Amino acid sequence: MYLSQTDSWYLERLIWLVAGIFTLSSAILSVLHSPYWLILTGLVGINLIIFALTGFCLMANILYKLGAKPRLNRVSQN
Template structure:
């Protein structure tokens, strides 16, 4: 059985995107439970939809924004290490 382990020695686009998605889901569920306001769960549903959208299409708007802010992707970091 293979185990996938992401590199954790640096932050790259894919790792930041996963962190933000998890943070947004956790924080919106927490706010929804604490405040009793059901509208926070709509944000959780939106994040889940965007994760499925990325899985189907390969397009992730948050990754595009993070990359435009100057954060390299894992592939770019790997290619720069090989030179």
């Protein structure tokens, strides 16, 4: 079984937290207020697919600019 490290709030862990909060919030709002909130759930899913295919994540860029540090840093090869 794979368990992620939980010793700090690193960038990759924060991305999953934000995606979960957005998805759960939009599902609850769709039940309590309007089904149009499910559009937010779809946008979160599309963003996760784009990240998996391209490596680009808008939320990661925003969190990085706010000071979140990635767990692993890319080592440049010369």
